[in-house]
Amino acid sequence: MNERQGMLLLATFLFALVMVTAIGLVYSKHKTRVLFVELELLNKEVVSLDTEWGRLQLEQSAWSDHGRIERIARERLDMRMPEAEQVAFIRP
Amino acid sequence: MKSKTRTGSQIKSSKALMPWRRLSVLAAFVCLVVVLAGRALDMQVLHSTFFEQQGDARQLRHVTIPANRGDIVDRNGEPLAISTPVNSIWLNPQAFSADADSLKKLGRLLSIDPSRLQKKISTYKDREFMYLKRHVSPETAAKVLELNITGIALQDEFRRYYPAGEVAAHIVGFADIDDNGQEGVELAFDAWLKGEPGRKQVIRDRFGRAVDDVKRISSSEPGKPVRLSVDKRLQYLTYRTLKAAVLKHNAVAGSAVVLDVDSGEVLAIANQPSFNVNDRSQMRPDTTRNRAVTDVFEPGSTMKPLTVAAALESGHWRDFYKVETGPGYMQVMGNTIRDTHNYGDLDVGGVIMKSSNVGISKIALSLDAEQQWEMYQRLGFGSDTGSGFPGEATGRLSASALNNDFERATLAFGYGVSVTPLQLARAYAAIAADGYLKPVSFLNQEQTPKGERVMSAETAAAVRKMMKRVVSTKGTGGQAQVPNYSVAGKTGTVHKFTAGGYAENRYLSIFTGMVPADDPRLVMVVMIDEPRNGEHFGGEVAAPVFSKVMAGAMRLLDVPPTMSSRGACAG
Numbered sequence: 001m002n003e004r005q006g007m008l009l010l011a012t013f014l015f016a017l018v019m020v021t022a023i024g025l026v027y028s029k030h031k032t033r034v035l036f037v038e039l040e041l042l043n044k045e046v047v048s049l050d051t052e053w054g055r056l057q058l059e060q061s062a063w064s065d066h067g068r069i070e071r072i073a074r075e076r077l078d079m080r081m082p083e084a085e086q087v088a089f090i091r092p
Numbered sequence: 093m094k095s096k097t098r099t100g101s102q103i104k105s106s107k108a109l110m111p112w113r114r115l116s117v118l119a120a121f122v123c124l125v126v127v128l129a130g131r132a133l134d135m136q137v138l139h140s141t142f143f144e145q146q147g148d149a150r151q152l153r154h155v156t157i158p159a160n161r162g163d164i165v166d167r168n169g170e171p172l173a174i175s176t177p178v179n180s181i182w183l184n185p186q187a188f189s190a191d192a193d194s195l196k197k198l199g200r201l202l203s204i205d206p207s208r209l210q211k212k213i214s215t216y217k218d219r220e221f222m223y224l225k226r227h228v229s230p231e232t233a234a235k236v237l238e239l240n241i242t243g244i245a246l247q248d249e250f251r252r253y254y255p256a257g258e259v260a261a262h263i264v265g266f267a268d269i270d271d272n273g274q275e276g277v278e279l280a281f282d283a284w285l286k287g288e289p290g291r292k293q294v295i296r297d298r299f300g301r302a303v304d305d306v307k308r309i310s311s312s313e314p315g316k317p318v319r320l321s322v323d324k325r326l327q328y329l330t331y332r333t334l335k336a337a338v339l340k341h342n343a344v345a346g347s348a349v350v351l352d353v354d355s356g357e358v359l360a361i362a363n364q365p366s367f368n369v370n371d372r373s374q375m376r377p378d379t380t381r382n383r384a385v386t387d388v389f390e391p392g393s394t395m396k397p398l399t400v401a402a403a404l405e406s407g408h409w410r411d412f413y414k415v416e417t418g419p420g421y422m423q424v425m426g427n428t429i430r431d432t433h434n435y436g437d438l439d440v441g442g443v444i445m446k447s448s449n450v451g452i453s454k455i456a457l458s459l460d461a462e463q464q465w466e467m468y469q470r471l472g473f474g475s476d477t478g479s480g481f482p483g484e485a486t487g488r489l490s491a492s493a494l495n496n497d498f499e500r501a502t503l504a505f506g507y508g509v510s511v512t513p514l515q516l517a518r519a520y521a522a523i524a525a526d527g528y529l530k531p532v533s534f535l536n537q538e539q540t541p542k543g544e545r546v547m548s549a550e551t552a553a554a555v556r557k558m559m560k561r562v563v564s565t566k567g568t569g570g571q572a573q574v575p576n577y578s579v580a581g582k583t584g585t586v587h588k589f590t591a592g593g594y595a596e597n598r599y600l601s602i603f604t605g606m607v608p609a610d611d612p613r614l615v616m617v618v619m620i621d622e623p624r625n626g627e628h629f630g631g632e633v634a635a636p637v638f639s640k641v642m643a644g645a646m647r648l649l650d651v652p653p654t655m656s657s658r659g660a661c662a663g
Contacts, residue, residue, distance in 0.1 A: 066329075
């Protein structure tokens, strides 16, 4: 009788353990999904920031294009390179 | 009581029917359960893997995550090639269905004629995948998705942009629409630049749209960036100046190379004609070639300082020794070698300054054939520069000159040998670097390579001193002068070698030089192919390009001036 009770207790305990791990499994699976979705969202953000970065770099290089700067300096601002005679070198 | 009787009679009557009705219903239920259980067993246990696979095959898809191709930047980190994410729109012709209105909208968004679109889709009716349009901006792609047309989906890709455009097109090269390097650095370092695309699992609906991401199988590994040795500012200056000169002289082509003397790095390489690397629809094969690396020419008089270096190294010659060049021509093995004028007696430096063919031939023929030939070979003629650039030519240095005095004499002034502009620049860089020949690099170098000694420092200094006289008002290269800096260099005017021998009136105009002459920082080679507007001497056509580019380069690189013009020095 005592032995049977012990077995029953063990069985109950094991059953409870099985239930806990089963729920744990479901929970961790759910957690994985949630985290994966979050990861994907962050990855998407990375991509969109990358896009932005690339676009800004391109924009910057378009504005700072040497040909453009030279054209503006010459035509709009009426700038020119000084002649050699107009340059004075200052030695410290 | 009455009711009880009724109930009793009902039970009685059902009892009468019981044996076959109850049994048959029960049997039917049992059958159903058995069938269901059997089917469940079949599906869940016996064939579960099969069904799982089939289910996954219909829903789960492995999708590649595209990897970003590495950027190419110049030595200061300025972008020369950037990849930005774009979308490619594809459709499944079998699932595609759209009403006329949304088809029209789609056509307008992607600027495709709707009727042609319809035709294209029906052509690929039995396929499950076709590109509708590749590389559209994410904004346009989002608008296309908003139309909610069945069977249309997006694919992430990258598009390559080249901010420097035609200015650096020959160095950077380009990659095709699938991100495979095709030319230039893009090709040479393709494996390095290329990323490793990752894979992930997604659940797709019936129309192929990704509904949910399931898991990541492998992350995408972005490509590694490449930092070139090129200086974008210098590159622009070189390109612009060369282009103007080629245009002004109505030349066929032109190349210019600027090397850093200490490191052997390529600071700028420009070629004409060039091409718009961002719009390759009008691209022609002859414009994409990096002529400075892939095309060879005969160096002509620019070979003379190298011959003089061989003479000084032999120990038989000193810079003040005299050579008799009168009467302006000489016979070697029945052939005549001529100068344009009779220069009389010249010292060795005078031979370089006046570019006397007779003088240099006499110097060369006084040497052992091996001494002369080996100097050219040590300077890298006939072998590649170590740059690793795709399609690099090695040129030709024929050993037959060893046994033939006339060939040896012409070799001394640069005929019967072919080099690339890059090779010539490298050889001159050895003179500039006190006799050390360095490997040429297109990549930014962390440390300065030691190089290989090919001549003594004294010889190199003596040759530089002679070449300074070329760039004087009395020499052939006066127009190569750079204000406030001393210049050493050599002009070259070469008869073009054509199918019918050397052409009488078609020339290559060359200038090769270094600044500042006493402690050179930069070496530059300018080669202009067939100037057709009258002027054709290297000193008239190529030298001004050198002067303009170097004047700008000295300023850009903050090189302190070595001469002060007309006492403008203050403080």
